[in-house]
Structures are given as structure tokens and as C-alpha cells.
Amino acid sequence: MKEYTEQELREDCVSSELIYDGKVVHLYVDRVSLPNGAESVREYVRHIGAVAVLPLTAEGEVICVRQYRYAHGCVMTEIPAGKLDSKTEDHVEAALRELREETGAVCDSLTYLGLFRSTPAILDEKIDLYLAEGLHFGDTDLDDDEFLNIVRVPLPQLVDDVLTGKITDGKTQVAILKVNEILRRRAQKESNTAP
Amino acid sequence: MKEYTEQELREDCVSSELIYDGKVVHLYVDRVSLPNGAESVREYVRHIGAVAVLPLTAEGEVICVRQYRYAHGCVMTEIPAGKLDSKTEDHVEAALRELREETGAVCDSLTYLGLFRSTPAILDEKIDLYLAEGLHFGDTDLDDDEFLNIVRVPLPQLVDDVLTGKITDGKTQVAILKVNEILRRRAQKESNTAP
Numbered sequence: 001m002k003e004y005t006e007q008e009l010r011e012d013c014v015s016s017e018l019i020y021d022g023k024v025v026h027l028y029v030d031r032v033s034l035p036n037g038a039e040s041v042r043e044y045v046r047h048i049g050a051v052a053v054l055p056l057t058a059e060g061e062v063i064c065v066r067q068y069r070y071a072h073g074c075v076m077t078e079i080p081a082g083k084l085d086s087k088t089e090d091h092v093e094a095a096l097r098e099l100r101e102e103t104g105a106v107c108d109s110l111t112y113l114g115l116f117r118s119t120p121a122i123l124d125e126k127i128d129l130y131l132a133e134g135l136h137f138g139d140t141d142l143d144d145d146e147f148l149n150i151v152r153v154p155l156p157q158l159v160d161d162v163l164t165g166k167i168t169d170g171k172t173q174v175a176i177l178k179v180n181e182i183l184r185r186r187a188q189k190e191s192n193t194a195p
Numbered sequence: 196m197k198e199y200t201e202q203e204l205r206e207d208c209v210s211s212e213l214i215y216d217g218k219v220v221h222l223y224v225d226r227v228s229l230p231n232g233a234e235s236v237r238e239y240v241r242h243i244g245a246v247a248v249l250p251l252t253a254e255g256e257v258i259c260v261r262q263y264r265y266a267h268g269c270v271m272t273e274i275p276a277g278k279l280d281s282k283t284e285d286h287v288e289a290a291l292r293e294l295r296e297e298t299g300a301v302c303d304s305l306t307y308l309g310l311f312r313s314t315p316a317i318l319d320e321k322i323d324l325y326l327a328e329g330l331h332f333g334d335t336d337l338d339d340d341e342f343l344n345i346v347r348v349p350l351p352q353l354v355d356d357v358l359t360g361k362i363t364d365g366k367t368q369v370a371i372l373k374v375n376e377i378l379r380r381r382a383q384k385e386s387n388t389a390p
Contacts, residue, residue, distance in 0.1 A: 001299070001335055001345065006270050009263040009342055020214050020222055025238040025317055027215055027222050032265060040340040043220040044266040045240060047317070068204040069315040070227060071239040075201050076315055104196070114360035116368065119313035119320055120264040120271055122220055122242070126363075127314075140196055145235040147204055150196065163373060165309035168321075170365040173311065177372035181358060 008035050011042070024048075024083065047125035051095040052081035054113070054175040055105055055132040060155050062176070063103045063135070067148040077151065077161075078169045079176075081127065095130045101141045103150055108134025113178050116171050129175050131182075155180060203230050206237070219243075219278065242320035246290040247276035249308070249370040250300055250327040255350050257371070258298045258330070262343040272346065272356075273364045274371075276322065290325045296336045298345055303329025308373050311366050324370050326377075350375060 014031040026046040034040055055063040062079070069076050080102040084094050092110060099105055113129035142148070153161075158176045161167045167176070209226040221241040229235055250258040257274070264271050275297040279289050287305060294300055308324035337343070348356075353371045356362045362371070 004342060004344055006261075009261070009270050009344070011263050011265045020224075020238075022224065022238040023236065025222065025240065027220065027240075029215075029217065030265070034340055035342045038340070041218065042265045043215075043217040045220065045222075045317070046266075066201075066204070068206050070206045070225070070237045071241075071317065071319040072312065072315050075204050076312070078315075114358070115363045116365050117267065117271070117363045118365050119318065119322075120267050120273075120364055122240070122266065123314065123318065124266040125314055144233070145229055147199060147230045149199055149204070159376070163309070163376060168310045168312045169315055170311050170313050170369060174365060174368045174372070177369070177376065178358065180376070181354070181372065 045123045048084050050083045050127045052079050052171045053095050053099045053130045053132050054079045061152040064151050065148045078172045091128045104138045104140040105135045107132035127171050240318045243279050245278045245322045247366045248290050248294045248325045248327050249274045256347040259346050260343045273367045286323045299333045299335040300330045302327035322366050
């Protein structure tokens with residue numbers, strides 16, 4: 001099988017058309033030139049980007065939100081998340097804002113968990129994931145069109161819910177499994193260095 | 196904070212408009228009625244659905260593909276994946292097809308890893324994830340507009356790459372972390388039942 005250089009895999013824009021410029025979704029249809037010189041079409045959505053936060057209590061519970069997802073026609077369990085307010089909004093500020101708005105919590109510590117690209121073939125959305133610890137609770141402050149319930153679930157239960165398919169939201173699956181692995185490694189390190 | 200019943204969280208369609216009916220992306224803008232009776236707009240994309248497969252060799256290596264993602268402007272490492280050929284295509288058949296087309300492999304065993312919803316706020320895409328074991332390799336058979344390199348990476352390395360942010364594709368992150376957790380539990384169970 002032919003091996004390409006990274007440069008050879010590149011697809012270049014021949015022409016770009018903005019089909020729909022919405023509030024959240026910005027749909028483009030581009031003609032691109034392929035590595036073999038042929039042309040093809042790429043339909044994709046531009047998105048401002050988002051943040052998601054896994055809030056972990058001192059008791060090892062995760063604060064999740066349950067909300068109706070219109071595109072899927074069902075209520076889903078997810079970690080608190082939201083899109084950036086502007087292209088220049090600081091991502092940490094956005095994470096703290098979403099955490100406060102959706103759960104009423106502020107946190108003593110916010111740890112970056114890395115980037116999540118939702119579905120790179122058709123969407124440029126990037127979601128920065130965070131772990132929030134040292135939580136203090138106040139009032140929520142939801143958007144006008146946002147309705148949700150808050151649930152507290154022990155992390156081990158959530159890991160099982162991801163493995164058994166009860167939790168299906170991608171960013172939530174990644175955040176739960178990452179935090180589980182991080183805590184497991186942290187505990188292992190501590191037990192290795194214990195006197 | 197007000198607690199809703201699941202029924203109360205529901206958003207109902209007031210009117211629906213198909214904005215763009217593409218090859219992959221089908222964009223809708225709907226007016227919906229919210230739980231408080233107000234109306235809002237939901238912009239979302241319908242997608243036929245997809246499958247993704249984590250192919251694991253007997254040596255514990257994962258067969259990944261590296262391909263250019265136009266929406267992100269970079270080459271990304273992902274597990275083999277592709278959209279369903281039709282709404283009625285069997286998902287297991289689709290998984291075996293994508294595995295064969297992208298990596299040239301057939302497998303003795305295919306384990307369902309659960310559902311991944313890429314980004315439920317704006318997209319109805321559902322990706323069924325699978326683990327393929329007992330691999331036998333033949334020729335690849337790529338789509339006309341598909342160009343990629345195949346790489347083999349040990350699973351523990353991939354887990355580290357997910358944790359350190361080197362792997363950013365959502366479905367790939369979930370599949371790697373799920374398989375890692377499944378294999379860890381399997382090993383634990385075996386060591387617990389060892390004589």
C-alpha cells in the first residue's frame with residue numbers, strides 16, 4: 001500500500017461556499033483538490049468551539065446535567081458544557097462560567113483534560129475538557145432556552161454506565177474515562193511511594 | 196432549583212425547515228416550543244450514522260489510520276471508521292466493511308463497545324464502536340476520495356497519547372479508553388480466579 005508524506009495527504013481548497021450562517025451552525029460546502037489531483041466536495045460545519053467540565057466532589061461524586069437533546073429526541077446525561085461566548089473568550093473563564101451557570105458551583109482547582117474533536121469529518125468543533133475539584137455551591141444561572149436537571153453520580157458508577165452504554169455523549173464518555181484513568185494512576189503512584 | 200420530570204424537559208417541534216440536503220450533511224432549522232412555553236430555534240445536522248472499529252492485533256497493537264481532516268486543516272490519527280452505506284445497512288456488516296476497506300483486515304471476533312453520540316446539541320450522528328480481534332490481513336480498498344496511511348501503535352502508547360492530548364478525535368479516544376478499561380478488568384478477573 002502506498003505510503004504518503006503528511007504533505008501529500010493534504011487537501012487544498014479550490015472554492016468555498018457559505019451555505020448557512022446561523023447562530024451556532026455555519027455550514028460550508030467546499031470544492032477541494034485531492035492528493036491524486038482529482039477534485040471532491042467537502043460539506044462541513046464551522047462552530048465557535050466549546051468547553052466541558054467534569055465537576056468532582058470531595059465524596060467522589062460527579063455533578064452531571066440531564067437535558068433534552070432535540071436532535072436525538074431524548075434526555076441525556078452529560079457533564080456541564082457550553083460554547084464559547086466569543087472567539088476571544090478565555091477557555092478557562094468559559095469553563096468556570098459554564099460550571100457556575102449550569103450547576104451553581106465554583107471550584108478551587110481546574111485541571112485541563114485535553115482536547116476533544118467531536119467528529120472531524122464534518123465539523124471543526126473543538127471542546128476543551130476540564131476537571132473541577134474543590135467545589136462550593138451557589139445558585140445556577142441558566143440561559144433562557146436551557147432547562148435541565150442536576151444529578152450527582154459516583155464516578156465508579158459513571159465508568160460502569162459508560163462501559164455498559166448508558167452514557168452515550170462523547171465528550172462525557174471521554175471526560176469520565178480520562179478522570180478514572182488519572183485517579184487510578186494517582187492512587188497507584190501514592191501506593192508505590194507509601195512508606 | 197426546579198426539578199423537572201423527563202416529560203417536562205421535552206422540546207416539541209413547531210416547524211421544521213430543511214436548509215441543505217447534501218451528500219453527508221442534512222441541515223435543519225426548527226422552531227421548537229420550550230418547557231416554559233416560549234419558543235426557540237434549533238439548528239442541527241442529520242447524519243446517516245456511522246461505525247468505527249478498533250482493530251487489536253495479537254501483539255497488543257492497534258491499527259490506526261492517519262488522514263487529512265479538511266475541517267481541521269491537519270492530519271489526524273483515528274481508528275478506522277465510516278458512515279453507513281444506507282439507512283438499512285447492518286451495523287456489524289458496515290464495521291467489517293470499513294475494517295476491510297481501510298486496513299485490509301478481516302477479523303475472527305467483533306465485540307460491540309457501545310454507542311458514541313458525537314455532539315448531541317447540533318448533530319444526530321450516532322457511531323457504533325467495535326473491537327476487532329483475531330486479525331488477518333489482505334488488500335485495502337479505499338473510496339475514490341480517501342487517502343490515508345496506516346500505523347500500528349501499542350495500546351498502552353495510545354492510552355498515553357489520549358491522556359497527553361496527542362490523540363484528539365473523540366470516537367478514537369473513547370474506543371481506546373474503553374478497550375483499555377475492558378482489558379484491565381479482564382486481566383484482573385483472570386488474576387483473581389488464578390489457582
